[in-house]
Amino acid sequence: MAAIETKRLSKFYGAHRGIEQITLSVERGEVFGFLGPNGAGKTTLIRTLLDLLHPTSGSATVLGLDSHRDRIEIRKRIGNLAGDFSWQPKRTGSELLSLIAGLRGVTEMDYAQALAERFNADLTRPLGQLSRGNRQKIGLLQALFHRPDLLILDEPTGGLDPLMQEEFMAVVSEERERGATVFLSSHELDEVQRMCDRAGIIRDGRLVAVEDIGELMSKSDRKVSFTLAETDIDPGEFRDLDGVGNFSADGPEISFTHRGPIDPVVKLLSRHTVVELDLTHPSLEELFLAYYTGGRSTGDRPDSGDGDEAAG
Numbered sequence: 001m002a003a004i005e006t007k008r009l010s011k012f013y014g015a016h017r018g019i020e021q022i023t024l025s026v027e028r029g030e031v032f033g034f035l036g037p038n039g040a041g042k043t044t045l046i047r048t049l050l051d052l053l054h055p056t057s058g059s060a061t062v063l064g065l066d067s068h069r070d071r072i073e074i075r076k077r078i079g080n081l082a083g084d085f086s087w088q089p090k091r092t093g094s095e096l097l098s099l100i101a102g103l104r105g106v107t108e109m110d111y112a113q114a115l116a117e118r119f120n121a122d123l124t125r126p127l128g129q130l131s132r133g134n135r136q137k138i139g140l141l142q143a144l145f146h147r148p149d150l151l152i153l154d155e156p157t158g159g160l161d162p163l164m165q166e167e168f169m170a171v172v173s174e175e176r177e178r179g180a181t182v183f184l185s186s187h188e189l190d191e192v193q194r195m196c197d198r199a200g201i202i203r204d205g206r207l208v209a210v211e212d213i214g215e216l217m218s219k220s221d222r223k224v225s226f227t228l229a230e231t232d233i234d235p236g237e238f239r240d241l242d243g244v245g246n247f248s249a250d251g252p253e254i255s256f257t258h259r260g261p262i263d264p265v266v267k268l269l270s271r272h273t274v275v276e277l278d279l280t281h282p283s284l285e286e287l288f289l290a291y292y293t294g295g296r297s298t299g300d301r302p303d304s305g306d307g308d309e310a311a312g
């Protein structure tokens with residue numbers, strides 16, 4: 001049974017498109033990242049899953065339960081962070097946690113305390129007095145502290161400083177170890193690349209791609225560039241290697257894209273004196289930005305396209 005399953009889920013705000021015909025399955029134990037430009041429909045999807053919005057058509061299940069009929073049971077079993085997390089401004093983080101603990105029947109607060117320390121969260125000040133990032137930490141705590149089976153988080157790292165973002169990513173990887181499912185939206189492609197098993201892209205309310213990140217990275221061309229000490233080299237020996245594309249040589253400075261096993265490149269290099277060597281994979285950003293700008297549609301594979309066509 002999937003952790004989240006939607007079938008042709010649509011939500012219109014009157015005539016305004018929120019999300020349209022979203023069919024998606026998130027497996028148990030998976031960390032799924034949800035990307036898309038502003039206004040694409042990420043928050044609408046999340047709010048619809050939580051039954052905060054009623055779908056115009058289609059259906060959704062969360063942990064096998066119907067998103068509308070079983071909303072109360074679902075709320076008990078998941079952790080949720082809204083994109084614009086806020087609560088009564090005069091109340092403190094501690095008060096919020098106690099309230100939620102009561103509602104969920106949680107008595108064990110050690111993990112809440114541990115998280116508060118890790119995130120350096122101030123549970124004693126009224127939420128209205130906290131900076132945006134510090135308020136966000138309270139939002140994360142209330143989503144995480146009861147160790148739910150499923151976390152649904154709308155831009156969890158929004159407003160967090162880089163150290164706290166790292167801490168959050170560490171928490172997500174612990175949650176994954178524990179077997180929890182994490183469904184999160186983000187604008188940070190780099191963060192999604194590091195945390196998530198799969199990523200979905202939503203644009204203009206429609207799901208335009210779902211990709212396995214490991215697979216995507218391994219299929220993409222790497223960029224190889226190096227400088228050799230010798231000046232009398234024959235660049236042809238590199239150009240002729242399997243999987244080489246976009247070859248350029250400027251004296252001892254050589255660069256190309258490469259697909260396939262890297263070992264032949266390394267073996268050939270080892271016969272030379274290497275002064276500089278740079279080997280990179282394109283970031284998820286490079287691979288995915290085309291989806292944002294409308295350059296790709298469902299079915300197209302985001303491979304770099306600048307490899308040697310004949311070699312494939």
Ligand SMILES: Nc1ncnc2c1ncn2[C@@H]1O[C@H](COP(=O)(O)OP(=O)(O)OP(=O)(O)O)[C@@H](O)[C@H]1O
Pocket residue numbers: 013016017018019036037038039040041042043044045083
């Ligand atoms: N209450 C509302 N009434 C009318 N239209 C709405 C409402 N809420 C959202 N929308 C519209 O639904 C679409 C999707 O908005 P949504 O907030 O889901 O986007 P998002 O992907 O979360 O964007 P962001 O990255 O800015 O958070 C937008 O076109 C938005 O204008």
Ligand SMILES: [Mg+2]
Pocket residue numbers: 042043044083154
């Ligand atoms: Mg949003």
